[in-house]
Amino acid sequence: MGDRDAKNALFDQFARVGKALASGKRLELLDLIAQGERTVDALAKSSGLGLTTASAHLQTLKQANLVITRREGTKIFYRLAGDDVAALFALLRTVADDRLPDVRTAREAYLGDDTDAVSREELLERVRSGRATVIDVRPAEEYAAGHIPGAVSVPLDELADRLAEFPADQEVVAYCRGAYCVLSHDAVRLLTAQGRTARRLADGMLEWRLAELPVAV
Amino acid sequence: MGDRDAKNALFDQFARVGKALASGKRLELLDLIAQGERTVDALAKSSGLGLTTASAHLQTLKQANLVITRREGTKIFYRLAGDDVAALFALLRTVADDRLPDVRTAREAYLGDDTDAVSREELLERVRSGRATVIDVRPAEEYAAGHIPGAVSVPLDELADRLAEFPADQEVVAYCRGAYCVLSHDAVRLLTAQGRTARRLADGMLEWRLAELPVAV
DNA sequence: ACACTATTCCAAGGATGATTGGAGAACTAT
DNA sequence: ATAGTTCTCCAATCATCCTTGGAATAGTGT
Numbered sequence: 223m224g225d226r227d228a229k230n231a232l233f234d235q236f237a238r239v240g241k242a243l244a245s246g247k248r249l250e251l252l253d254l255i256a257q258g259e260r261t262v263d264a265l266a267k268s269s270g271l272g273l274t275t276a277s278a279h280l281q282t283l284k285q286a287n288l289v290i291t292r293r294e295g296t297k298i299f300y301r302l303a304g305d306d307v308a309a310l311f312a313l314l315r316t317v318a319d320d321r322l323p324d325v326r327t328a329r330e331a332y333l334g335d336d337t338d339a340v341s342r343e344e345l346l347e348r349v350r351s352g353r354a355t356v357i358d359v360r361p362a363e364e365y366a367a368g369h370i371p372g373a374v375s376v377p378l379d380e381l382a383d384r385l386a387e388f389p390a391d392q393e394v395v396a397y398c399r400g401a402y403c404v405l406s407h408d409a410v411r412l413l414t415a416q417g418r419t420a421r422r423l424a425d426g427m428l429e430w431r432l433a434e435l436p437v438a439v
Numbered sequence: 440m441g442d443r444d445a446k447n448a449l450f451d452q453f454a455r456v457g458k459a460l461a462s463g464k465r466l467e468l469l470d471l472i473a474q475g476e477r478t479v480d481a482l483a484k485s486s487g488l489g490l491t492t493a494s495a496h497l498q499t500l501k502q503a504n505l506v507i508t509r510r511e512g513t514k515i516f517y518r519l520a521g522d523d524v525a526a527l528f529a530l531l532r533t534v535a536d537d538r539l540p541d542v543r544t545a546r547e548a549y550l551g552d553d554t555d556a557v558s559r560e561e562l563l564e565r566v567r568s569g570r571a572t573v574i575d576v577r578p579a580e581e582y583a584a585g586h587i588p589g590a591v592s593v594p595l596d597e598l599a600d601r602l603a604e605f606p607a608d609q610e611v612v613a614y615c616r617g618a619y620c621v622l623s624h625d626a627v628r629l630l631t632a633q634g635r636t637a638r639r640l641a642d643g644m645l646e647w648r649l650a651e652l653p654v655a656v
Numbered sequence: 657a658c659a660c661t662a663t664t665c666c667a668a669g670g671a672t673g674a675t676t677g678g679a680g681a682a683c684t685a686t
Numbered sequence: 687a688t689a690g691t692t693c694t695c696c697a698a699t700c701a702t703c704c705t706t707g708g709a710a711t712a713g714t715g716t
Contacts, residue, residue, distance in 0.1 A: 225549060225621075226487050228545070228548050228549035229467070229549055229621070230463060230464075230467075231545045231548065231549070232542070232545040232546055232548075232549045232619060233463035233464070233466045233467045233470075234463035234545075235463075235535060235539060235541050235542040235545045236463065236466050236531060236532050236535045236542065237460070237461055237462055237463040237465075237466055238535065238539060238541075239460075239531055239534055239535040239538070239539070240457060240459075240460030240461040240462070240466065240531060241461040241673095242457075243454070243456075243457030243460065243461070244454055244457040244458040244460070244461035244673095245454055245457070245673090245674085246447060246450035246451035246452075246453065246454040247447075247450070247674090248454075249450045249453050249454055249457065250446070250447075250450045253450075261692080261693090262692075262693060262694090263691095263692070263693080270443050271675095272675075272676070272677095273692090273693080274675080274676065274677075274678095274693090274694080274695095275674075275675055275676075277693060277694060277695095278674075278675080278694090278695095279674090281694080281695095282673095286538070286539070287538035287539050288534075288538065293682085293683090295682095295683065295684065295691090295692085296682070296683050296684065296690090296691050296692040296693075297683095297691090297692065297693085298692075298693060298694090303538055304537070304538075306530075306533065306534050306537060306538075307534060307538075309530065310527075310530050310531060310534050313523075313526065313527050313530055314453060314456055314457060314527060315453050316523065317456055317505075317523050317524060317527050318452060318453045318455065318456040320521070320523060321456070321503070321504035321505065321520055321521070321523075321524075322452060322455060322456070322503070322504055324452050324455075325449070325452040325453065328445070328448045328449040328451075328452045329449055331445050331448065331449075332442060332445035332446055332448070332449045402449060404446070458703095461703095462703090462704085464704090478662080478663090479662070479663060479664090480661095480662065480663085488705095489705075489706070489707095490662090490663080491663090491664080491665090491705080491706065491707075491708095492704080492705055492706075494663060494664060494665090495664090495665095495704080495705080496704090497663095498664080498665095499703095510712090510713085512661090512662085512713065512714065513660090513661050513662045513663075513712070513713050513714065514661090514662060514663085514713095515662075515663065515664090
């Protein structure tokens with residue numbers, strides 16, 4: 223039956239990646255990091271974790287080589303080690319959503335009532351024909367780290383104050399981080415409550431990158 | 440910043456799948472299950488785990504809905520819940536191999552000296568032209584659960600005794616479970632030590648299925 | 657009913673992981 | 687040098703997971 227110790231050692235190595243993905247907090251951090259590089263402090267704040275806790279989780283991700291760091295002065299920026307990591311993260315979420323009924327429940331509880339969605343192809347077509355205004359409702363720094371060409375940065379917390387910027391008779395398409403990001407849902411709800419015609423991209427920037435569609439910086 | 444509790448709940452749900460993949464033993468079980476349905480007893484023996492330990496790990500996989508069970512008399516058969524699970528498993532191993540130097544070390548220690556490999560396309564071409572004998576060196580029950588069309592079942596422990604079955608002047612291509620299965624490596628080493636011309640499929644049945652190539656039963 | 661097989665459940669120990677505050681390290685600025 | 691910023695390391699506590707043997711459950715065969 224082969225060398226059992228060597229086989230165990232190999233599979234334990236594979237499990238290092240699994241272990242890195244075995245915490246909701248770390249998946250949340252990965253979700254943020256997938257949007258562009260971020261400092262420990264920024265990640266801790268965005269994820270609602272204590273600084274040392276966030277740092278510990280980031281070390282775990284780093285030891286699994288899923289993320290890499292870059293130092294700039296006293297700050298340390300974390301970013302994904304590669305697109306394969308984003309693909310693995312996205313596939314994990316898809317499998318979880320397809321297999322676990324509880325994921326669907328939790329998703330609906332978090333994202334709220336479902337709003338009209340458009341596919342990536344529809345979005346591209348609407349941008350080309352000028353039939354829609356595409357807005358990126360993520361925080362400004364994530365927009366700066368890469369966004370859909372032609373999209374305007376309108377962070378969700380500025381949206382209510384900036385309605386005048388786009389014509390009232392034109393459709394708005396909002397997008398954010400990915401399939402499980404609440405920002406575009408909130409944006410569409412806010413816009414439709416204002417009488418606008420608004421939809422959201424069915425997924426988000428994560429899936430856009432993985433589809434190898436053009437990204438503007 | 441949205442509903443933190445609901446967000447945590449959602450990501451904790453995603454993490455259930457990560458947790459299921461966070462143990463070398465469970466990944467080893469998944470690797471076996473991916474070859475076709477197996478009973479608890481068979482899985483425990485193949486993986487070198489105690490029966491209750493194997494059962495406990497299988498329950499963990501089942502609670503993450505990565506595997507499903509079927510009862511037949513007193514036996515319970517475990518099988519993968521779907522191809523998406525196989526794809527996730529394969530991607531996890533690929534990412535681990537690409538990212539973690541220790542995986543490469545452990546892989547080389549387990550698989551032994553590298554032997555000549557052929558791609559899936561080359562194998563298909565050789566089968567069509569009749570230029571090679573393709574042998575499936577997995578245990579017979581895995582062959583029975585699905586194999587490459589045209590392949591002959593020659594479990595590794597029978598290989599030495601069955602050399603006479605295939606012509607000495609024809610090339611042999613061996614394959615087994617997947618990219619990290621030792622059986623085809625051992626087969627090629629055994630055959631070349633006997634003066635045969637032998638290569639192995641670069642990956643194995645797992646990747647063959649994922650590529651949606653034809654499977655015979 | 658009874659014995660037998662295959663598997664799961666339960667309980668307890670040890671091992672591993674998460675979280676926290678405080679100290680230390682790396683770097684910048686004065 | 688000194689003080690300030692950002693992050694990591696350390697140590698302690700608590701929670702969770704792994705493993706194991708023994709008991710319980712589900713089903714088969716006599």
